[in-house]
Amino acid sequence: MLSIQNLNASIGDKQILKGINLQVNAGEVHAIMGPNGSGKSTLASVLAGREDYTVTDGTVTLGGVDLLEMAPEERAREGVFLAFQYPVEIPGVSTTNFLKSAVNEVRKHRGLPALDAVSFLKMMKEKMKLVEIDQALLSRSLNEGFSGGEKKRNEIFQMAMLEPKLAILDETDSGLDIDALRIVSHGVNSLRNPNNAVIVVTHYQRLLDYIVPDFVHVLYNGRIVKSGTKELALELEEKGYDWVKAEADALYA
Amino acid sequence: MTDHKPLSTTKATNGNDLTSAFDALMLGHQSGLLIDQEPIIKDLKQQAVAHFVAQGLPTIKHEEWKYTSTKAFTALGAEAFVPTPNSVVPQAQAIADYAAPTIVLVDGQPILNGADPYSKLDLGKGIRVTAFSQTDAAQVELVAKYLGTLAPAESDPFVALNTASFQDGLLIEASKNAVSDAVLHIVHQYTGAAKLAYTRILLVVDQHAELKLAHHIVGNPDGENAAFGVLITEAIVAPDAILKVDIVEEAINTHLVTGWYATQGDKSVTTHSTIYLDGPWVRNNLNLAIPGQYAEGNMYGLYLGSDRNLIDNHTLVDHIAPNSNSNELYKGVAKDRSTAIFNGKIFVKQAAQKTNAFQSNRNLILSDDATVNTKPQLEIFADDVKCSHGATTGALDEEPIFYLRARGLDEDQARSLLLQAFADEVNDYLISDSLRAIASAAVERFLH
Numbered sequence: 001m002l003s004i005q006n007l008n009a010s011i012g013d014k015q016i017l018k019g020i021n022l023q024v025n026a027g028e029v030h031a032i033m034g035p036n037g038s039g040k041s042t043l044a045s046v047l048a049g050r051e052d053y054t055v056t057d058g059t060v061t062l063g064g065v066d067l068l069e070m071a072p073e074e075r076a077r078e079g080v081f082l083a084f085q086y087p088v089e090i091p092g093v094s095t096t097n098f099l100k101s102a103v104n105e106v107r108k109h110r111g112l113p114a115l116d117a118v119s120f121l122k123m124m125k126e127k128m129k130l131v132e133i134d135q136a137l138l139s140r141s142l143n144e145g146f147s148g149g150e151k152k153r154n155e156i157f158q159m160a161m162l163e164p165k166l167a168i169l170d171e172t173d174s175g176l177d178i179d180a181l182r183i184v185s186h187g188v189n190s191l192r193n194p195n196n197a198v199i200v201v202t203h204y205q206r207l208l209d210y211i212v213p214d215f216v217h218v219l220y221n222g223r224i225v226k227s228g229t230k231e232l233a234l235e236l237e238e239k240g241y242d243w244v245k246a247e248a249d250a251l252y253a
Numbered sequence: 254m255t256d257h258k259p260l261s262t263t264k265a266t267n268g269n270d271l272t273s274a275f276d277a278l279m280l281g282h283q284s285g286l287l288i289d290q291e292p293i294i295k296d297l298k299q300q301a302v303a304h305f306v307a308q309g310l311p312t313i314k315h316e317e318w319k320y321t322s323t324k325a326f327t328a329l330g331a332e333a334f335v336p337t338p339n340s341v342v343p344q345a346q347a348i349a350d351y352a353a354p355t356i357v358l359v360d361g362q363p364i365l366n367g368a369d370p371y372s373k374l375d376l377g378k379g380i381r382v383t384a385f386s387q388t389d390a391a392q393v394e395l396v397a398k399y400l401g402t403l404a405p406a407e408s409d410p411f412v413a414l415n416t417a418s419f420q421d422g423l424l425i426e427a428s429k430n431a432v433s434d435a436v437l438h439i440v441h442q443y444t445g446a447a448k449l450a451y452t453r454i455l456l457v458v459d460q461h462a463e464l465k466l467a468h469h470i471v472g473n474p475d476g477e478n479a480a481f482g483v484l485i486t487e488a489i490v491a492p493d494a495i496l497k498v499d500i501v502e503e504a505i506n507t508h509l510v511t512g513w514y515a516t517q518g519d520k521s522v523t524t525h526s527t528i529y530l531d532g533p534w535v536r537n538n539l540n541l542a543i544p545g546q547y548a549e550g551n552m553y554g555l556y557l558g559s560d561r562n563l564i565d566n567h568t569l570v571d572h573i574a575p576n577s578n579s580n581e582l583y584k585g586v587a588k589d590r591s592t593a594i595f596n597g598k599i600f601v602k603q604a605a606q607k608t609n610a611f612q613s614n615r616n617l618i619l620s621d622d623a624t625v626n627t628k629p630q631l632e633i634f635a636d637d638v639k640c641s642h643g644a645t646t647g648a649l650d651e652e653p654i655f656y657l658r659a660r661g662l663d664e665d666q667a668r669s670l671l672l673q674a675f676a677d678e679v680n681d682y683l684i685s686d687s688l689r690a691i692a693s694a695a696v697e698r699f700l701h
């Protein structure tokens with residue numbers, strides 16, 4: 001489904017991604033771990049189409065179509081969803097406010113008719129239940145005064161509404177309390193099906209107890225330096241990154 | 254109004270010959286208009302002529318007019334300064350349906366069919382609107398007592414012009430404990446027939462009364478003539494009274510000067526929401542004097558600058574007594590080659606301890622050729638006060654735009670949504686539902 005080959009990206013003069021290769025098939029969950037500043041959010045941003053980054057080399061395709069040529073909104077309509085590590089505050093714009101347009105843009109792209117107000121509300125209710133989010137929160141200015149956990153939960157609510165093909169969750173677990181972690185994971189799991197895929201960026205094993213990955217990758221210094229199955233995450237939890245770093249530093253010195 | 258003597262006119266030798274304009278004004282003043290017959294008003298007008306002659310029209314050398322040229326007025330020539338009698342006032346054009354009691358002023362003049370036509374308006378008990386020309390003896394006394402006490406003819410030439418030249422106007426009274434049942438809508442049309450048209454309104458809001466007004470200044474949308482309007486309102490707000498005023502400006506084809514002057518008694522509350530949507534050139538002066546304690550003055554503004562339009566908002570709040578508050582939020586968007594000016598004065602007099610005064614001016618610039626000039630001006634002579642001000646000018650933030658695009662909205666939709674949110678913060682203060690809808694639609698159109 002998602003195929004990333006030799007992806008290089010920079011911001012200004014600074015090269016951040018240095019040849020990423022990653023293959024994600026439909027139905028799979030991939031976890032990306034790695035030390036702070038290694039380029040995980042950069043990878044997520046480049047996939048979502050943030051224009052601050054320049055792709056200097058490589059290709060990215062989703063279901064065979066070139067993603068890099070597309071504007072961010074086209075990617076979203078194609079089914080890419082990024083749950084932001086730091087969701088932005090937008091004064092005066094509520095989730096309900098923009099989500100109807102967003103859902104209908106995605107539907108239009110998929111050849112589906114626009115939802116009327118009633119069906120949209122019905123869908124909202126369903127998905128609100130799924131992630132146990134309050135109507136009041138969705139009517140407030142987006143992320144303004146939201147707690148850390150509320151922000152993340154709202155991101156997953158939007159994911160549920162937009163039903164993406166490829167969801168990239170950038171540290172969605174950070175800031176969640178134990179109950180919320182369970183609820184959000186349950187939400188993500190119940191959205192999984194054989195036709196979509198999830199990339200979870202995380203620092204902690206505990207999320208992976210709930211959202212069990214098929215593959216775990218370590219991103220370090222702009223490269224995926226190690227890949228394995230879910231056991232790799234456990235090993236990292238136990239031993240830290242030093243051994244992986246040492247291996248990689250020797251290799252790319 | 255009746256019995257006008259024919260007006261004398263003076264030929265302007267050239268458009269900039271203001272001496273001729275002054276002469277013309279003098280002659281116009283002697284034309285025997287009805288309101289001039291009241292000795293106090295007559296006096297006031299005579300003084301106003303002298304004040305105008307002394308000041309002349311302001312030029313950009315004048316600090317208060319630094320960015321706002323009045324050349325278009327000067328270019329009208331002297332004849333334009335001769336007040337035109339009411340007989341030229343045409344019938345009202347078709348206007349929007351405000352679903353509320355509505356008065357139309359054409360070139361500042363009420364359209365009077367019969368005696369006391371406004372008595373039929375459903376305004377609420379104790380709310381009364383009367384044309385100056387139809388005031389009874391007690392009302393004449395009221396007008397004589399308050400008119401010209403707030404709007405300073407001696408320091409503002411447009412106030413002087415208006416005071417010297419206005420003919421009919423409106424007296425709006427809210428008697429003790431009166432409450433507006435509905436928002437009274439006043440539609441202002443300027444036809445360009447009377448080159449310089451003068452609108453004059455006096456509000457007297459008595460103790461514990463509440464008055465709600467919505468002005469829709471539509472200018473001259475159908476006419477070919479460029480119109481020129483000078484609108485001055487004075488409001489006497491008694492202790493414990495509430496005054497809420499919407500001002501929505503779409504003064505098409507019209508050069509517009511407005512002045513909104515209010516004085517507030519103890520525990521009174523005023524709210525002015527000034528929304529500029531369209532019109533080539535406008536200068537708005539909003540002045541609140543707060544000699545009362547525990548009073549509150551709210552000033553909200555929004556301007557959407559486009560084309561080569563110029564929008565100048567000057568506000569002043571004068572805290573004279575202790576314990577009062579003022580809140581000010583003006584927001585603007587400038588695109589194309591438009592120019593927006595914001596000047597916000599906060600004066601806190603020595604006696605006005607425990608004043609809270611907040612001012613914020615936020616601007617979005619959407620094109621390289623648009624200009625915004627913003628100047629907060631605080632003069633604080635009391636030591637125990639809370640005053641804050643802030644001004645920002647910049648483009649729309651890119652982060653929210655990316656966020657919304659990452660959700661599937663295209664860039665246009667994202668910008669439009671953000672602009673709507675920016676504007677709604679002010680539009681939400683409008684008390685007139687129909688004017689809020691008009692403003693909201695204008696915001697939606699703005700990016701296209």
Ligand SMILES: Nc1ncnc2c1ncn2[C@@H]1O[C@H](COP(=O)(O)OP(=O)(O)OP(=O)(O)O)[C@@H](O)[C@H]1O
Nearest residue numbers: 011014016034035036037038039040041042043052
């Ligand atoms: N706009 C920018 N300008 C300069 N450097 C940047 C910019 N954005 C990211 N970087 C740098 O790129 C590197 C990778 O950042 P990124 O946010 O992708 O890391 P991360 O792996 O997500 O880290 P974390 O685990 O802390 O979230 C960091 O060194 C960061 O400082």
Ligand SMILES: [Mg+2]
Nearest residue numbers: 040041042085
């Ligand atoms: Mg990150």
